[in-house]
Amino acid sequence: MQFRTACAIRNQNPQSPSQVSPCTAAAPPLVPPSPPAQLSSSQPRRATATSAAMSKKGGAKKKAAGGGELSRFLETHLQTINDTFQMMSESAPGGGLERTEWSEVVKLGDQVSRQATVAGMLWSGDLPDVATLKENIDAYFNILQGFLLVCHGSLVGVGPTLHKSISSSAKNVIDSSFSLFKQAVSAYESRSPDRKIIIPQVTGTVWEACVALKKVPTTNCIAIGRAMTQVGVYLKDILREMNELPIGDSSDSTAGKSSNGIADTASCSDRDEMSFDLDLDDDFSEEEIAVTKLVISVASDSLVVVKETIRFITGLLKSAGNQSGANEEKVDTMEKLLIYCKKIADQVNDLGAAVYPPQDASDMKLTVTRLYDGIKGMREEIGHLGGSPAGAFAALDELVKCLGSLESELADDVVDEMENLTISH
Known part of the structure; x- marks a missing residue:
């Protein structure tokens, strides 16, 4: 106790720097408090990465929500x-209205094409916010x-063939537009890396549909004439396929030519090669070959009928000159002729x-x-049109003759078949 008191008293007195108190020497040195433990260099990076990932995840959720919002927004449009086009395709505007010129439809189509270009650049570039996309x-x-409404106005007074042509062209513009925006919104929602390739491609289909508007027939007569041309192409394909049948030497007068002198283009070597692939059950008997050759002639003569009908209608159009609607009163008759x-x-x-x-x-x-019924109907309708239908x-007369020959051949085949049945019985 005395030692501690003496030391305490001495410590109260100032000392020179050179003097060291025995109490001071004996006391343990003061240890400064340990500094707080510091994070290792990897810990702050891990924390930063976690924070960034959480932020990115939250941003992705916001973007996905915006994408779903865009899908719903697009669906209403x-x-x-669709409702507008349904109205347009079901019925034409009522009578008494002035028909919209097709040139106005083409102008609106050009605007659609330009707007498609803007959309393609926007959706395939750096994605803006949802409001801009809307x-x-x-x-x-x-x-x-607006394009569809103008198309509807162009349907005033048109026949079924021109109506179908206009509606089909408008539908192509609609379908390509739908494809553009559906794929654009889908790419936005999924953040597809291929959008810069896909979107320009579908934008091109809109351009093509709009350019095709310039080729749409502008009158009923032109539309009917083009439809008849398609019928001719259809018959030509039938005739080509029939000429490929393995029914013998094409030098035969019936097989080589129709009643109008159209030559068979299939060579004997071609037919031999084609017949090699046929099954034995497909071999033609002599009677069947005779019938087949006559059917080929019927197909050829039918093609000539369509060609002459087209030539006849073309003559009517030329005789009318540049008079607008000069033959429009004959549209119903022409439509029946096409049928x-x-x-x-x-x-x-x-x-x-x-x-x-x-x-x-x-x-x-x-x-x-x-x-025969179709030929009779064509005669009547051609007669109603006037002009020079010779x-x-x-x-038509040549086709009737050819059908008569075919009918006789078929009758002989029926008689032969009946005789064979009688003999076998």
């Missing part, structure tokens, strides 16, 4: 366009809606399908009867 959708579909052409082509196709063994003569005779009438 798609439904509006504005682009609004702008595009407002123009598309008969299509029916004849369909019956020829049925005959072509019926020549493969075993042939059914009774079914083929029914088809021939329907062809070429068309001559082609």
Whole structure:
């Protein structure tokens, strides 16, 4: 106790720097408090990465939410366009209205094409915010809606063939536009890395659909003429396929030519090669070969009928000159004429399908009867149109003769078949 008191008293007195108190020497040195433990160099990086990942995840959720919002926003516009097109395709505007010139439709199509270019650049570039994308959708579909309304105005007074042509062209613009924005929104939602490749491609389909508007027929007569041309192409394909049948030497007068002198283009070597691939059950008997050659002639003569009918209608258009709507009062008759052409082509196709063994003569005779009905209808409608139908009438006469020969051959086949049944019985 005394030692501690003495030391305490001495410590109260100041000392020189050179003096060291025994109490001071004996006391343990003061240890400064340990500094707080510091994070290792890897810990702050890990914490920063975790924070960034959480931030990115939150941003992705916001973007996904925006994408879903865009899908719903787009769907309302798609439904509006579908409703408008449905109205347009079901009925034309009422009578008494002035028809919109097709040139106005083409102008609106050019605007759609330009707006598609803007959309393609926007959606394939650096993605903006949702509000900007919505504005682009609004702008595009407002123009598309106007395009459809102008198309509807162009349907005043049109016949079914021109109506179909206009509606089909408008549908191509709609379908390509829908494809553009559906894929654009999908790429936005999924953050697809291929959007810079896909979107320009679908934008190109919109351009093509808009450019095709310039080729749409502007009058009923032109539309009907083009439709008849398609019937001719259809018959030409049928004739080409039938000429490839392995039915013998093409030098035969019936196989080599139709009643109008159209030569068979299939060579003997070609036919030998094709017949090599046929099964034995497909071999033609002599009677079936004779029938098949006559059917080929019917197909060829039917093609000539369509060609002469087109030539006849072209003559009517030329005789009218530049008078707008000069032949429009004859549209109903021309539409009926087109229907008969299509029916004849369909019956020829049925005959072509019926020549493969075993042939059914009774079914083929029914088809021939329907062809006679079609020829009769064509004669009546051509007569109603006036003009100079001599070429068309001559082609119809040749077709009737050819059908008569086919009918006789089929009748002989039926008699032979009945005799064979009697003998076998």
